Amino acid sequence: MTASCGACERELEHGYLCPGDVLALAERLERMPKLYEALAGFLTPAAAGATEAVSHSHAGSRMPVDEAALDLRYGGIALVLESWRADVQRARGWGAPAAEGTVEGRVLRAARWLGMNLEWIAASYPAAGDLAREVREVEGAALSIVGAFPDRGRRIGQCVAVDASGVVCGATIRHQRGQTRLVCDWCGCKYEERDFLRLARLQPEGAA
Ligand SMILES: [Zn+2]
Ligand SMILES: [Zn+2]
Structure with a gap:
């Protein structure tokens, strides 16, 4: 059987995600709750600084940064992670997960659950590449607001x-x-x- 990584198209012996993309996804999921937390500091335009007031994810619409941060915090991140979790559970023949509690808790639980199921996702979930890409995109959108993680080198x-x-x-x-x-x-x-x-x-x- 020939296969290829759904994220980078590298050839694989089996499965749907290469080891490098599994690792990158695992790290993104682990960072996500912290990133979610960091967004809280950018809900008001003043906090974002006047020159950075246009969000990259809504380029052209001149939406102030706080609305983009708001989108990601109240819905965006949690919904992306939860909808992937729900689909993976469906693919495994398990029931739908409950989305309850604070948004912060939902982000944490969905990210953790996906992280714990990465092995199965990489090996057996045909949409693994789309999942990896979408998590990368949502992280990119959040990072364009809060700035990069500090690079310690x-x-x-x-x-x-x-x-x-x-x-x-x-x-x-x-x-x-x-x-x-x-x-x-x-x-x-x-x-x-x-x-x-x-x-x-x-x-x-x-x-x-
Ligand atoms: Zn790959
Ligand atoms: Zn020295």
Whole structure:
């Protein structure tokens, strides 16, 4: 049997979602309740800043940001997650889930439920790719309002600088996209791009 990933069309031996897209979806579902929470801070136009007052998801309609945030908070996110949950339950031959309680609780429960059923979804649910895409879209819409998750950068390893007494610094060095030079926050040691590999090689065993 030949198959392909419903999200990226990569060929698969079986199933409907490739491991990379399963992971991305799992992470999005895990972040969703936090994102939902973050939207609360953007319900009034003042909070969003005057220059960012037009939402990307309603480009052209000149809708103020608070309405887009409102859409996502009161309905949008919960409805998207719940309708997918309902369809997965239907596909598994289970009854319809109840949508009750606060919207916040509904987002949390639906995201968690989908996360716990990802293995089955990836293996046996033909619409898995559409589910992954729609979760990505709703996350994109929310992120266009609240801004990106803070990027802490990729962890390169520990600072290998040695001080006068022979002690290794050991502070964590992170790399943010586009950075060509890293400075250790702790000891101030500088690493140029050509040193990155050396830094990786000099890592103490089991640390990377
Ligand atoms: Zn894929
Ligand atoms: Zn250091």
